[in-house]
Amino acid sequence: MNRSQAELGITALVAVISCAAAAASAPVAVMAVFGVLLFAAPGYLLGQLLGCGRGALERVVVSAGLMFCVPILGGLLLYAAGVPLHRTGWLSLLAGVTLACDVTLFFRRRYGRLRSLDQQEATWHLPSRRVAAFAAAAIVALGAVGLARVGVAMQRYPGYTQLWLDRPDRNARTASIGVGNYEGKTVRYELVLSRNSRATATWILDLPNGRTWQRATQFTGLYTITAKLYRLPDLSRAYRYVVMDRNGESSS
Numbered sequence: 001m002n003r004s005q006a007e008l009g010i011t012a013l014v015a016v017i018s019c020a021a022a023a024a025s026a027p028v029a030v031m032a033v034f035g036v037l038l039f040a041a042p043g044y045l046l047g048q049l050l051g052c053g054r055g056a057l058e059r060v061v062v063s064a065g066l067m068f069c070v071p072i073l074g075g076l077l078l079y080a081a082g083v084p085l086h087r088t089g090w091l092s093l094l095a096g097v098t099l100a101c102d103v104t105l106f107f108r109r110r111y112g113r114l115r116s117l118d119q120q121e122a123t124w125h126l127p128s129r130r131v132a133a134f135a136a137a138a139i140v141a142l143g144a145v146g147l148a149r150v151g152v153a154m155q156r157y158p159g160y161t162q163l164w165l166d167r168p169d170r171n172a173r174t175a176s177i178g179v180g181n182y183e184g185k186t187v188r189y190e191l192v193l194s195r196n197s198r199a200t201a202t203w204i205l206d207l208p209n210g211r212t213w214q215r216a217t218q219f220t221g222l223y224t225i226t227a228k229l230y231r232l233p234d235l236s237r238a239y240r241y242v243v244m245d246r247n248g249e250s251s252s
Helices: 003-023 028-050 056-080 087-110 128-154
Strands: 160-166 174-182 187-195 198-207 212-218 225-231 240-244
Touching: 003 028, 003 087, 028 056, 028 087, 056 087, 160 187, 160 225, 160 240, 174 187, 174 198, 174 225, 198 212
Parallel strands: none
Antiparallel strands: 160 174, 174 212, 187 198, 187 225, 225 240
16 A cells, blocks of 8 residues: 555544544543544645645645634534534544545545645755744744633632422422532531421531532422521521422422
8 A cells, every 4th residue: 555545544544443432432541542633634634635735834734724624614514503512523523524535535646636645746845934933833822722721720710509409200209408519618508498487307517519418308299398508607598598389399
């Protein structure tokens, strides 16, 4: 197999193996490697298909640009078509574009409509000014990505507490009551459960961040259940509350 055929075989194999690995729920490290290869393959193949760039540097720049164009434009088309932008959608897009480019390049090269990589003039001499400009652009791009990641990490979002009271199904004789702490720190709560405005149970909860507490309570449909959650030491007003009526419908 000559070089022009080998590159098509390699990129097609990457697309096929990526789909197989995703279907087999491969480890994250494996999917990350194939994800990077599958992300780069369409840009490289489209650059070869369009015949853009006379020198090595030009080909690299064009391939990099096309590499980002495929997920951007493809993502917009998937969104317009109502396709969920999940892993399956992205995998189908990148693998589909890769295989389509492979087939197109194969037939164009076979029938002499496009010179193969071996037949193209190898201009690997890189002018120092262009190399410096490309390196500076790469450093700026990497710096921008790094700055964006640092900015995201430094952002602080207000925490919250979750309180729920529901039934697993309409015929259940019990209801589930629970509290989830997502305040960013350990919080002490007081939870009061009432039936027809009469307190029947009280719990003091010391919940670390990210932890939940849950209990089952009897529900007969003969009375209304109210759960009030206080964030200690404030007992003047309920921090969260939820009410379940006699039909089992919850509201807060």
